[in-house]
Amino acid sequence: xxxxxxxxxxxxxxxxxxxxxxxxxxxxxVSTSAGVAKAAALILPGVGHFGALLRALDxxxxxxxxxxxxxxxxxFLGICLGLQALFENSQEAPDLQGLEILSGSVRVLNGAVxxxxxxxxxxxxxxxxxxxxGIDSAxxxxxxxxxxxxxxxxxxxxETRATCSYGGEFVAVTETxxxxxxQFHPEKSGAAGQHVLENFLRIAS
Amino acid sequence: xxxxxRIIPCLDTDGERVVKGVNFVALRxxxxxxxxxxxxxxxxxxxxVVLDIAASRDRRPTFLETIxxxxxxxxxxxxxxxxxxxxxxxxxxxxxGADKITVNTAAVLRPELISxxxxxxxxxxxxxxxxxxxxxxxxxxxxxxxxxxxELNAVFWAEKGxxxxxxxxxxxxxxxxxxxxxxxxxxxxxxxxxxLVPVIxxxxxxxxxxxxxxxxxxxADAALAASIFHDEIQSIRSLKEFLADQKIQVRLxx
Numbered sequence: 363x364x365x366x367x368x369x370x371x372x373x374x375x376x377x378x379x380x381x382x383x384x385x386x387x388x389x390x391x392v393s394t395s396a397g398v399a400k401a402a403a404l405i406l407p408g409v410g411h412f413g414a415l416l417r418a419l420d421x422x423x424x425x426x427x428x429x430x431x432x433x434x435x436x437x438f439l440g441i442c443l444g445l446q447a448l449f450e451n452s453q454e455a456p457d458l459q460g461l462e463i464l465s466g467s468v469r470v471l472n473g474a475v476x477x478x479x480x481x482x483x484x485x486x487x488x489x490x491x492x493x494x495x496g497i498d499s500a501x502x503x504x505x506x507x508x509x510x511x512x513x514x515x516x517x518x519x520x521e522t523r524a525t526c527s528y529g530g531e532f533v534a535v536t537e538t539x540x541x542x543x544x545q546f547h548p549e550k551s552g553a554a555g556q557h558v559l560e561n562f563l564r565i566a567s
Numbered sequence: 568x569x570x571x572x573r574i575i576p577c578l579d580t581d582g583e584r585v586v587k588g589v590n591f592v593a594l595r596x597x598x599x600x601x602x603x604x605x606x607x608x609x610x611x612x613x614x615x616v617v618l619d620i621a622a623s624r625d626r627r628p629t630f631l632e633t634i635x636x637x638x639x640x641x642x643x644x645x646x647x648x649x650x651x652x653x654x655x656x657x658x659x660x661x662x663x664g665a666d667k668i669t670v671n672t673a674a675v676l677r678p679e680l681i682s683x684x685x686x687x688x689x690x691x692x693x694x695x696x697x698x699x700x701x702x703x704x705x706x707x708x709x710x711x712x713x714x715x716x717x718e719l720n721a722v723f724w725a726e727k728g729x730x731x732x733x734x735x736x737x738x739x740x741x742x743x744x745x746x747x748x749x750x751x752x753x754x755x756x757x758x759x760x761x762x763l764v765p766v767i768x769x770x771x772x773x774x775x776x777x778x779x780x781x782x783x784x785x786x787a788d789a790a791l792a793a794s795i796f797h798d799e800i801q802s803i804r805s806l807k808e809f810l811a812d813q814k815i816q817v818r819l820x821x
Contacts, residue, residue, distance in 0.1 A: 374666065376638075376662075376664055377638070377664065377666065380638075380639060381642065384642075409666075409688075409689060409691070409692065410688060410689035410691075410692070411689055476763050476764055476765050476788065477734075477763060477764065478690060478691040478734050478735075478764070478765075479570070480691060480734065480735060480765050480788075481570050481571060481573050481613070481765070481788065481789070482570070482571040482573065482613055482818040483569070483570050483571065502571055502818040504643070504644060506644070506666075506691040506692075506734075507691060508690070508691070528569075528570060547644075549642070550642065550643055550644045550666065551642070551643075552608075552611075552642050552643055552820070553642070553820065555642060556642060
């Protein structure tokens, strides 16, 4: 299985790459529209600022090719900011549009909690999940973010497979057709995280 | 269900070896960083910190190589620092495989460094390390490996650091470091309860009870220790089992 990692300068790309290689996957970094168009499976890693990611995608002309690949049915995994990018927009960069593939907005976590939401947290299952298959429901995953997609049962119940609660309930795992995304960092989440990546490789192959 | 308290081993390195001091001096060799990283990753450590305490410029390439080798062993987050003075220094450390960078002395000398790092990498990747020492009526910020005293009040400096964009404070008690007499509960509580970013307590750990104390009374979000883990005085797994028995939420390997 050859996995294409979208390379736009994200800090966590090397660790995602290492985690996949540990699982025996072939990986390739792609940074052009042509590269995205040829991908058999795509991962959008991400950490940092929503605006930086979307601007980088636009700078490199990757927005359209990424949307086209996803619409074509290429298995896609978004990680952290890579999940947030799929939605309509973000409070972190209000002047920019997200990829608008999923419905919902990214908002700053609020409530009486310390930010960033930094560390190991558990999930609340909402529906059967391919990414979480075979993983203990009490497993912890590593989060490092201040923004998230607040969970709206009325229009996100179908694709939201798990949420997490910290300054409100937010989307932690979302899946629909060939589109998969997680707010946590599977590449940094020990054995449970490796298992998530393994499940994605299985689904994608 | 809530965020787990984190247990973080720390590797103080001088180039390619791990060293450990008492009250920031009297360094001795404590092992190979790659071997220790592999062990901690398997034992259930929640993160790993690697600090280059030699931090002299000529040792830099060795330190970056150490980060690369350590990062290759880990499926948990890695924080690296020691001697980071510029954005370029930080970029090199991130490129070598660190998820977060930590700054200390350079941030005291030029606080804007924190904002620059936060803008480039996001605040979740910027850890402000504060070495604090009790001075009769307040905790004073120390720099240069705990050797140089400043006029800064540690409580105010932590607040300022968070405002500038630090996503986390790594707080070391210079008084307790290496003494194994327990974390500084008063210092940690004073800072953790005053700011809205997570605080990692460091310095003085020996017994599992020390960790329970710093989480419950010190309001620490994470606790860091070095020699008790390196010397196998305390295993991370049994420490976490102890904390779980005390109803403190920790991540136990499933």
